[in-house]
Amino acid sequence: MLKQQAKAKSRLNLIPFRFSAAQSGAARCAACRFFTGAPAAIERAIPGLNILSSAFGSVRADTGLCERHGVFTTTRSTACPQFEGSGG
Amino acid sequence: MTNVGSLDAGREAVKPERRGWKELYLKEDWWAVWLGLALMVFAILSFQAGSSNIVKALAINPGGLKWNSLGQLADHFAQNAQLYLCQFLFWLVLFGATTAIMGVKLKEFVPAFIFLYVGSLIMFAIAGWANAAQFNLEAPLVALILGLIIANVFRLPAWMDSAFRVEYYIKTGIVLLGATFPITLVLTAGPVAIVQATIISLVTCLVIYFVGTRIFGLEKPLAAVMGVGGAVCGVSASMAIAASVNAKKDHLYTSITLVVGWALIMILVLPFVSRALGLPAGVAGAWIGTSEFADAAGFAAATTYGKMVGNEDVAIKSFTLMKVIGRDLWIGIWSVVFAAIATFVWEKGQSGRLPDAREIWWRFPKFVIGFFAASILMSAFTSGFNAPDFNTVVRPNVIAPLVSLRTWTFIFCFLSIGLTTRFRDLHIVGWKAFWTFSIGVAANVVLGYVLSVIVFGDYWAGIH
Numbered sequence: 001m002l003k004q005q006a007k008a009k010s011r012l013n014l015i016p017f018r019f020s021a022a023q024s025g026a027a028r029c030a031a032c033r034f035f036t037g038a039p040a041a042i043e044r045a046i047p048g049l050n051i052l053s054s055a056f057g058s059v060r061a062d063t064g065l066c067e068r069h070g071v072f073t074t075t076r077s078t079a080c081p082q083f084e085g086s087g088g
Numbered sequence: 089m090t091n092v093g094s095l096d097a098g099r100e101a102v103k104p105e106r107r108g109w110k111e112l113y114l115k116e117d118w119w120a121v122w123l124g125l126a127l128m129v130f131a132i133l134s135f136q137a138g139s140s141n142i143v144k145a146l147a148i149n150p151g152g153l154k155w156n157s158l159g160q161l162a163d164h165f166a167q168n169a170q171l172y173l174c175q176f177l178f179w180l181v182l183f184g185a186t187t188a189i190m191g192v193k194l195k196e197f198v199p200a201f202i203f204l205y206v207g208s209l210i211m212f213a214i215a216g217w218a219n220a221a222q223f224n225l226e227a228p229l230v231a232l233i234l235g236l237i238i239a240n241v242f243r244l245p246a247w248m249d250s251a252f253r254v255e256y257y258i259k260t261g262i263v264l265l266g267a268t269f270p271i272t273l274v275l276t277a278g279p280v281a282i283v284q285a286t287i288i289s290l291v292t293c294l295v296i297y298f299v300g301t302r303i304f305g306l307e308k309p310l311a312a313v314m315g316v317g318g319a320v321c322g323v324s325a326s327m328a329i330a331a332s333v334n335a336k337k338d339h340l341y342t343s344i345t346l347v348v349g350w351a352l353i354m355i356l357v358l359p360f361v362s363r364a365l366g367l368p369a370g371v372a373g374a375w376i377g378t379s380e381f382a383d384a385a386g387f388a389a390a391t392t393y394g395k396m397v398g399n400e401d402v403a404i405k406s407f408t409l410m411k412v413i414g415r416d417l418w419i420g421i422w423s424v425v426f427a428a429i430a431t432f433v434w435e436k437g438q439s440g441r442l443p444d445a446r447e448i449w450w451r452f453p454k455f456v457i458g459f460f461a462a463s464i465l466m467s468a469f470t471s472g473f474n475a476p477d478f479n480t481v482v483r484p485n486v487i488a489p490l491v492s493l494r495t496w497t498f499i500f501c502f503l504s505i506g507l508t509t510r511f512r513d514l515h516i517v518g519w520k521a522f523w524t525f526s527i528g529v530a531a532n533v534v535l536g537y538v539l540s541v542i543v544f545g546d547y548w549a550g551i552h
Contacts, residue, residue, distance in 0.1 A: 040191050043249070046337070047513035048344040051505065052351055052382035053323035054255035056190055058117040059419055060324070061450040063331035070337045072330035 029066060030075035033086045037064035037075055111454075116256040119186045121458030124263025127493055128462050131267075131486050132469055140485035145171050146178050147492035150209070151227065153216035161213055176205050179496070183256070192250050200251030204507070207234075208499045226395045228388040228502045232355060235506015244507065252504035255324075258384040259455040261497035262412060266462030267490050269405065273551070274463055277409045280547055281374075284539050285414025288378045291535055293319035293422065296528035304520040308434055309335040313343050314521065316422045318528040321453075322347040322381030325419050328451050332427035332443075333434075341515040346525040348509060351385035354533075359393035369399035370406040370551035371540055377410025378536030379529075386411050388502050406551045410540075412456060420448030 029035045036045055039055035045065055049055060062075040068082050112118045131143045148171050155161045165172065180201055188194045211234070214220060215227035238244065293315040300311030313335045317326035326343035329335070358379060362372035373390050380386035390407035394400030427443035473482050540548055 038191065046340060046344070047246075047510075048341070048348065048515075049323060049327070050249055050252070050254065051323070051344070051348050051508045052254060052384055053327065053344075054116060054253065055327075056116040056253075057255055057259075057324060058111070058115050058454045059321070059328050059451050061328070061331075061447065063327055065337065071334045072327070072337070072340065073334060074331045 027079040027083050027085070028075060029064070029073050029077045029079055029083075030062075031083075031086055032066070032068075032079055033084045034066055034068035034082075035064050035073070035075070036067060037062065113189055114191075115454065116187075116190060116253070117259060117454035119190065120256060120259035120263050120455040121461070123182060123186065123260050124266070124455075124458050124462055125465070127264060128267045128466065128490060131490055132466075135482070135486045140489070143489040144485070146175055147489035147496075148172065148175060149212045149492055149496065150216045151212045151495065153213075154218045155213075155216055156218050161216075172209070176202075179205065179500075183251075183253075187250070187253065187256070192253075193247075196247045196250035198251075200248035203248065204251050204500060204503060207231075207238075207503050207507075208496065211499050211503060221395070224396070226359075226392045227499060228392045228395075229356070229359075231499055231502035232352075232388060232506045235503045236352075236509055237506075239507050239510050240512075243510075249508055252507045254384050254501050254504045254508060257497045257501035257504060258387060259453075259458075261387070261494045261501065262383070262408070262455055263458035263462055264490055264494035264497065265404065265408060266459035267466045268401075268487055268494075269408070269459070269463045269466075271460075271463045271467040273405065274409070274413065274460070277406075277547075277551065278413055280544055281377075281409040281414040282417075284374070284378065284544060285410060285418065287539065288532065288536060289319045289415055289418045289422075292528055292532045295531045296524055299527050300521070300524040304524050306520055306524060307339075309333040309430070310339040310342065310521065311524065312426050312429075313339045314346065314525050315528070316419075316426070317343045317347050318381060318525060318532060319415075320381075320418045320422060321383060321416050322351060322385075324382070325422070328419055328423050329426050332423045332447075333430040338515075342517045342521050345514045345517050346521065347381050348514065350525070350529050351380060351382050352509070354380055355385050355389045355392070358389045359396055362393050363396055365541075367541065368549045369394055369397050369402040370548040371545055372397075373403040373406030373408075373551075374410045374544070374548040375536050375540040376403075377407040377414070378540060379533045380411065383411060383416070384501050384505055387498060388505065391498065391502075402551055406548050408459075409551075412453075412459065416453050416456065419453065420451040423447045423451050 030037060036042055039060070042055040042065060043050050063072055064075060066073050069080070131140075134140050134143050148168060150161065150164055153161065153164055155164070180198070184194060184197050184201065187197055208231070211227050211231045214225055214230050217225065220226075296315035296318050297311045300306040300314060301308055312333050313326045313329050316329040317323060319325070323344050326340055326347070330340050358376050362375065367375065372393050376386055376389045376393065380389055386407055387404070390403045391400060394403030397403070424443050424445055424447050427447070431443060470478055470482055
């Protein structure tokens with residue numbers, strides 16, 4: 001894992017962060033403790049979402065909420081420097 | 089920025105959500121497909137086995153009773169108490185088991201669904217009053233308004249939302265709708281609906297986006313989230329785009345408030361304006377389809393107007409063509425387009441997410457597949473009957489029960505809209521966002537009227 005992150009870092013100056021990270025197989029938002037991806041949890045986190053929509057639908061796909069930055073992202077997105085593994 | 093309650097919720101979601109075959113039983117779109125098709129096949133097989141009475145019994149409702157006294161209504165329930173009990177258990181098992189598989193807590197779902205079923209029965213009973221039409225007591229309107237009153241006066245606990253699944257019920261209803269929708273109509277009317285939806289989707293999205301960013305100076309992600317929400321399918325579209333442009337939580341809150349507010353206003357206004365303008369049911373259905381954002385809200389408005397003019401079937405058909413077949417398909421395309429814009433234009437390739445064309449499929453509203461499948465299967469089945477046989481045998485034994493089952497899912501949905509709309513949960517939005525979205529709504533409604541009534545008016549009026 002450390003080797004992969006170092007590899008990604010070394011490419012940072014050459015190509016955009018997310019592109020390089022994606023190529024190096026770096027951590028994804030899905031594995032971050034700040035990522036809310038379960039549909040029931042998303043509906044609880046965003047009151048009103050279920051009035052005319054649903055987190056259980058296909059349209060949401062793998063969209064989730066990053067509680068660290070308060071932004072929407074997907075499970076596939078490459079993790080930011082503030083990534084914290086769900087195990088820790 | 090971080091809220092403790094939602095962080096706790098987030099800890100349940102530490103496992104990555106994987107796409108693939110699991111979607112077939114973890115997404116409500118697919119469950120709507122399985123349930124809708126299973127009910128349709130069950131109705132056909134029962135008919136062929138000569139036992140259509142089972143399906144008819146499950147589809148019972150007091151909506152067509154035309155009762156004049158409460159005694160008459162009480163007699164109906166007394167005589168059919170066992171059927172209603174069976175029907176309740178039937179819906180409870182279908183929706184309870186499937187939502188449990190998707191992750192909803194059964195211990196929350198069951199009591200809330202009992203409340204929803206009893207409430208829906210009352211809505212049907214009100215709509216079945218002989219003088220209901222005289223007082224505009226159309227079932228969708230009554231369900232919506234009573235639901236709003238209950239949710240905002242009596243403060244139902246939030247866990248009851250487990251059974252108030254607006255989207256799941258409407259998607260199941262749409263698949264069942266496919267069973268009464270001739271595939272020839274889809275094929276002949278589809279291209280016109282797609283052309284009209286394309287014009288509306290592009291114009292509305294661009295109006296909101298450019299008014300928001302150029303005139304009111306809103307953040308680009310917020311303008312994109314509102315633009316696609318107004319152009320395609322409301323909050324669902326906003327949520328899909330939010331990930332493409334890394335929108336903030338507040339951006340989605342803003343979109344939710346604006347979409348819900350305007351959608352409710354249009355449910356209450358569009359049917360009455362359409363009636364005042366004397367629009368044919370097909371034309372009004374198309375206009376509602378181009379003006380409403382969410383499927384559930386649009387079906388409520390189209391059904392209300394159809395009931396007002398005694399032509400519910402046509403209003404629903406043209407609405408479905410316009411909204412479900414036309415506009416909803418745009419969501420994946422907009423997701424990819426805005427992901428590309430965010431990556432290559434806004435952030436100059438530094439931090440935007442890579443656009444991925446596969447999102448068009450990932451975000452495709454899969455219940456539409458069920459709608460098409462139901463339409464094709466039922467068209468194939470009914471092609472073996474001549475017109476008199478269809479009208480005297482197939483319609484009362486297969487089609488009518490399926491229509492009644494669809495009506496049940498619609499009433500569950502309309503009542504759920506009211507019951508989940510707690511105004512205290514909606515965030516206050518800034519006036520810039522309000523005016524941006526409202527200008528988009530105005531453009532949407534006016535252009536929708538021009539296209540539905542003037543440009544394609546003859547076409548929509550000919551839907552039957």
